[in-house]
Amino acid sequence: MLSPKKLVQKFSPAAGLPLSRFGLPAPTLLHDAEALAKTRSTLGRVGSLEVRLARSAGEVKKAQRLRYEVFYEEMSAIADAQTLTSQRDSDPFDSICDHLLVIDHAKMKRNKLGRLKPTIVGTYRLLRQDVAGAHGGFYSASEYDVQSLVDANPGKRFLELGRSCVLKPYRSKKTVELLWQGIWAYVLAHKIDVMIGCASFENTNPDLLAEPLSFLHHHARAPEDWRVSALPERHVEMNRVPAELLDQKAALRQLPPLVKGYLRLGAYIGEGAVIDHQFGTTDVMIIMPVSELNARYVNYYGADASRFAS
Numbered sequence: 001m002l003s004p005k006k007l008v009q010k011f012s013p014a015a016g017l018p019l020s021r022f023g024l025p026a027p028t029l030l031h032d033a034e035a036l037a038k039t040r041s042t043l044g045r046v047g048s049l050e051v052r053l054a055r056s057a058g059e060v061k062k063a064q065r066l067r068y069e070v071f072y073e074e075m076s077a078i079a080d081a082q083t084l085t086s087q088r089d090s091d092p093f094d095s096i097c098d099h100l101l102v103i104d105h106a107k108m109k110r111n112k113l114g115r116l117k118p119t120i121v122g123t124y125r126l127l128r129q130d131v132a133g134a135h136g137g138f139y140s141a142s143e144y145d146v147q148s149l150v151d152a153n154p155g156k157r158f159l160e161l162g163r164s165c166v167l168k169p170y171r172s173k174k175t176v177e178l179l180w181q182g183i184w185a186y187v188l189a190h191k192i193d194v195m196i197g198c199a200s201f202e203n204t205n206p207d208l209l210a211e212p213l214s215f216l217h218h219h220a221r222a223p224e225d226w227r228v229s230a231l232p233e234r235h236v237e238m239n240r241v242p243a244e245l246l247d248q249k250a251a252l253r254q255l256p257p258l259v260k261g262y263l264r265l266g267a268y269i270g271e272g273a274v275i276d277h278q279f280g281t282t283d284v285m286i287i288m289p290v291s292e293l294n295a296r297y298v299n300y301y302g303a304d305a306s307r308f309a310s
Contacts, residue, residue, distance in 0.1 A: 044309060
């Protein structure tokens with residue numbers, strides 16, 4: 001019988017890596033001049049696609065419109081009046097995060113001033129621990145006891161990943177690899193030790209997700225020193241099928257590409273799931289210590305993130 005890790009690799013899609021909420025961005029606080037220079041530049045390029053950080057409030061708004069298209073129009077998120085009016089997925093965290101963008105220079109659109117601008121086709125939201133600490137904490141702290149994990153690992157730098165989405169026509173290996181090229185370059189520039197974030201199943205009924213949730217509980221749960229639990233009032237049990245009765249292959253087929261991708265990278269899963277009724281999802285917590293990342297992926301992107309460097 002194949003091991004759970006081998007099964008993940010076998011049933012993962014070709015893209016292999018993850019694809020996954022009111023204000024304008026304030027100036028981002030970066031660690032130092034060297035990191036600032038690295039992360040303001042192009043982080044990678046393949047053909048007409050470029051990956052880099054958003055450089056203006058206008059670009060962040062475009063990323064928010066992309067998120068609205070994916071989360072609210074394509075998926076089942078429930079929009080409030082402000083979201084419907086603005087046609088943007090936004091929340092207060094956007095103003096303190098860095099926004100990673102994949103931009104297609106071959107697909108130009110005119111802005112309000114009539115100027116042609118390349119199209120943003122993918123995005124990821126990045127929140128560093130020092131910035132989160134100065135502004136009330138991580139976004140995922142509304143679902144999980146993240147502070148306990150931070151406190152248990154003093155001296156380590158945490159980075160929260162979130163709001164990942166890619167336009168449907170661009171959901172390819174190339175686009176996703178560029179997103180991870182950007183994340184890896186960012187991790188190196190800011191000397192990040194641990195990546196965390198929530199990944200989602202498109203369903204709010206955990207009974208219908210019994211097999212994949214149980215698989216994650218039995219085979220991907222974080223060891224004690226990296227374990228983080230859902231908040232007691234939001235905790236949903238993931239251990240729904242005994243390990244000996246679990247059809248591992250069927251469970252893996254039900255895992256979203258997002259979760260499979262994180263597992264392939266070497267990620268752990270937190271304790272307990274959380275129902276997000278606004279977004280119509282069941283969330284699990286991802287913990288990825290950089291020291292535990294799969295060496296194959298580190299080597300693929302390069303120890304200096306040079307794989308797709310322009």
